[in-house]
Amino acid sequence: MQSFPNDRRTLLRGLAGAAALGALGLPLGRGRAAPPSVVIAGGGFAGASCALALRQFAPEVRVTLVDRQPRFVTGPFCNAVIAGLRPISSITQSHAGLSAAGVRVLHADIDGVEPAARRIRLADGRSIGGDRLVIAPGIDFDWAAIDGYGPGHVARIPHAWPGSADQLRNLRQQLRTMPDNGRVVISVPDNPYRCPPGPYERASLIAHFLKQHKPQAEVLILDAKDHFSKEPLFRTGWGARYGERLQWRGGRRDGARVVAVDTQSRRVRTVGGDEYAADVLNIIPPQRAGRLAHDAGLTDAAGWVPVAAHDFSVPGHAGVHVIGDAARAEPMPKSAYAANMQAKLCAHAIARELAGEPVAETRLINACYSLVAPDYGISITEVYRLDGDTLAALANAGGISALAADRQTRAAEADYARAWYENIVRDSFG
Amino acid sequence: MAALLSVFASAVLAAGEGEALAGACTACHGPEGRSVSGLPTLAGMDRRRFMDRMQAFRNGEGTIMNRIAPAYDEAQTAALADHFAALDRVDDDRRHAP
Ligand SMILES: Cc1cc2nc3c(=O)[nH]c(=O)nc-3n(C[C@H](O)[C@H](O)[C@H](O)COP(=O)(O)OP(=O)(O)OC[C@H]3O[C@@H](n4cnc5c(N)ncnc54)[C@H](O)[C@@H]3O)c2cc1C
Numbered sequence: 001m002q003s004f005p006n007d008r009r010t011l012l013r014g015l016a017g018a019a020a021l022g023a024l025g026l027p028l029g030r031g032r033a034a035p036p037s038v039v040i041a042g043g044g045f046a047g048a049s050c051a052l053a054l055r056q057f058a059p060e061v062r063v064t065l066v067d068r069q070p071r072f073v074t075g076p077f078c079n080a081v082i083a084g085l086r087p088i089s090s091i092t093q094s095h096a097g098l099s100a101a102g103v104r105v106l107h108a109d110i111d112g113v114e115p116a117a118r119r120i121r122l123a124d125g126r127s128i129g130g131d132r133l134v135i136a137p138g139i140d141f142d143w144a145a146i147d148g149y150g151p152g153h154v155a156r157i158p159h160a161w162p163g164s165a166d167q168l169r170n171l172r173q174q175l176r177t178m179p180d181n182g183r184v185v186i187s188v189p190d191n192p193y194r195c196p197p198g199p200y201e202r203a204s205l206i207a208h209f210l211k212q213h214k215p216q217a218e219v220l221i222l223d224a225k226d227h228f229s230k231e232p233l234f235r236t237g238w239g240a241r242y243g244e245r246l247q248w249r250g251g252r253r254d255g256a257r258v259v260a261v262d263t264q265s266r267r268v269r270t271v272g273g274d275e276y277a278a279d280v281l282n283i284i285p286p287q288r289a290g291r292l293a294h295d296a297g298l299t300d301a302a303g304w305v306p307v308a309a310h311d312f313s314v315p316g317h318a319g320v321h322v323i324g325d326a327a328r329a330e331p332m333p334k335s336a337y338a339a340n341m342q343a344k345l346c347a348h349a350i351a352r353e354l355a356g357e358p359v360a361e362t363r364l365i366n367a368c369y370s371l372v373a374p375d376y377g378i379s380i381t382e383v384y385r386l387d388g389d390t391l392a393a394l395a396n397a398g399g400i401s402a403l404a405a406d407r408q409t410r411a412a413e414a415d416y417a418r419a420w421y422e423n424i425v426r427d428s429f430g
Numbered sequence: 431m432a433a434l435l436s437v438f439a440s441a442v443l444a445a446g447e448g449e450a451l452a453g454a455c456t457a458c459h460g461p462e463g464r465s466v467s468g469l470p471t472l473a474g475m476d477r478r479r480f481m482d483r484m485q486a487f488r489n490g491e492g493t494i495m496n497r498i499a500p501a502y503d504e505a506q507t508a509a510l511a512d513h514f515a516a517l518d519r520v521d522d523d524r525r526h527a528p
């Protein structure tokens with residue numbers, strides 16, 4: 001149990017907080033004798049970072065976080081696991097650090113969220129409410145998008161996005177046991193989806209594995225797009241390291257979007273009518289906001305939740321915030337970095353508003369490292385300012401790594417990529 | 431515009447601006463600027479050195495900071511420098527943890 005110092009400043013902040021909630025039309029409770037509370041649905045990069053940031057910015061606020069997974073694998077560096085470059089244990093995280101920081105963590109399946117009541121309904125019938133509700137459920141897959149591929153097929157044809165430790169192990173095992181002259185096919189959806197450069201990093205690291213262990217084998221990317229994240233850097237790196245071993249077929253012109261899968265024979269058909277056979281097939285299906293956001297009626301026609309960027313609140317739903325992959329936060333991409341960043345902005349705004357203080361003007365960053373090879377790192381970054389309720393990337397900052405760079409620079413960025421992982425995990429999960 | 435800016439600047443200089451800005455850096459540089467990896471620690475960094483490094487990045491140095499530092503004006507960079515300079519290099523709680 002945490003203690004709530006009752007010095008004058010805390011008391012004043014508490015009163016101001018009560019007044020601020022009143023101004024928002026939120027119920028004040030019993031004269032605000034109890035400290036304000038925030039409940040968070042989902043404890044991935046977004047939900048966990050928000051919980052930690054609230055403990056930092058507003059120690060008097062009671063924070064409860066609910067997630068179904070006591071241990072989980074991260075998207076970041078799951079491609080390195082698939083390629084056999086690091087063990088699954090190194091990307092397996094828990095919420096122990098959140099508990100240590102004073103967050104009340106509950107591991108349970110969430111049945112639904114109720115925006116009007118700012119409440120989480122658990123599958124076992126319990127309900128948990130708060131002065132603020134933060135929803136951070138990540139993504140779900142659009143299983144209707146690809147004919148013949150559904151949730152029942154992931155054991156044979158993993159999406160590994162990242163899914164589960166089992167899916168990562170499974171894909172890894174399939175790569176190890178595929179024929180020496182076999183073919184890996186990766187199907188990539190149109191934008192927006194989780195981690196725009198992720199599929200190309202995956203193809204790179206699989207090519208790296210094949211180059212060493214099955215030099216006759218190849219990787220083929222079938223893409224629904226005709227351009228992709230960090231494309232010039234990936235192409236430069238692929239040319240230098242993988243040659244014909246890694247091939248990309250692009251979308252809108254030649255119709256390389258996969259529309260049908262035959263799971264038994266591991267064959268795919270594209271919208272253009274071409275068929276490809278694979279020895280290892282990795283389907284990354286199109287995506288939308290996690291079911292919780294959708295069921296609560298918060299999503300738009302495309303399946304994502306529109307938010308007001310200054311605090312990631314959901315317009316029309318007082319006291320409700322959506323952060324991370326589920327939110328529509330263009331021009332920010334769906335990344336762990338962005339989820340962590342949005343969580344802090346949201347926590348900062350909640351803390352300030354509860355304390356009756358103005359929200360400070362700030363800058364947001366997104367950064368994504370990718371590995372073309374273990375010693376070849378590349379990056380993209382943007383810095384954003386708030387422009388009313390939207391985000392705008394600053395023109396005088398951001399961009400991709402230099403196209404012409406020496407070995408040392410690429411190796412340094414690969415080291416920084418691994419270092420970034422260690423730090424963001426601490427910054428998000430404690 | 432100048433009047434608007436100065437009104438804005440005083441609001442910006444409210445306590446917590448450095449803290450809010452720094453939240454954008456710590457996913458790379460570690461919680462509270464204390465890195466647990468090969469990225470540099472910012473906590474406890476001398477204010478002058480911090481400002482000098484940020485200027486060098488604006489002049490093109492670095493693998494990625496050259497794409498980040500130009501987004502911050504002098505006042506914001508100073509707020510960041512103050513924020514990180516005031517933090518201990520080592521977290522006392524962790525250092526004394528059993
Ligand atoms: C291959 C790959 C590589 C990636 N590489 C990078 C990278 O290098 N850099 C980067 O920044 N990002 C990367 N990402 C992206 C990153 O993984 C996501 O952007 C990030 O996880 C989003 O965080 P989130 O909190 O929104 O969602 P998540 O991390 O998915 O968290 C959502 C949480 O909600 C919980 N949840 C959902 N519904 C329920 C329910 N009904 N009941 C209980 N709990 C529920 C889930 O258990 C989950 O823990 C990568 C992703 C992939 C797939």
